[in-house]
Amino acid sequence: MWVGWIEFDVLLGDVHSLKAKRSVLRPVIAEIRKRFDVSVAEVDHQDLHRRAMVGVGLVSGQRAHLVEVLDAVENHVAALPEIDLLSARRRILSSDD
Template sequence: MWIGSLEFDILLGDVHSLKGKRSVIRPIIAEIRRRFDVSVAEVDHRDLHRRSVIGVGVVSGDAAHVTEILDAVERLTAARPEVELLSARRRLVQTDDL
């Protein structure tokens, strides 16, 4: 079994409150979840209104499939005009390695 994770550190554009941040982050999370059927959540910087870290998790029997899904999620997130992708940290682990 292969486990893949991806963390996006993102900067939000013209956002001045946590309520405004939620109105940007929630649709991104919902679209990732709907399009790719993966686990996704805001995992850090929840108290800052212009920064966020979104975490994505994928499990598959094939490493190539995990990589393909994580690549697609990263492209989708980077293409969003309302956010700037500052960094993406990826990890791919096989259960034999644990």
């Protein structure tokens, strides 16, 4: 069994309140969840209105599939016009670790 996750530190565009932040992040999170069939949530910077840390997690039987999905999610997030990707950090573990 393989478990992988990736965390995205993102900067939101013209956002001046936490309510506006939610209106930008909620559809992004829903789209990632639906398109890639992964677990995804805002995991840090909840009190900042222009920054967000979004975490994506996945379990797979094959490492290659896990890497493929995480790569696709990262490429998707990097291409989103409503956010700027500041950094991405990933981790992959096997059940043998």
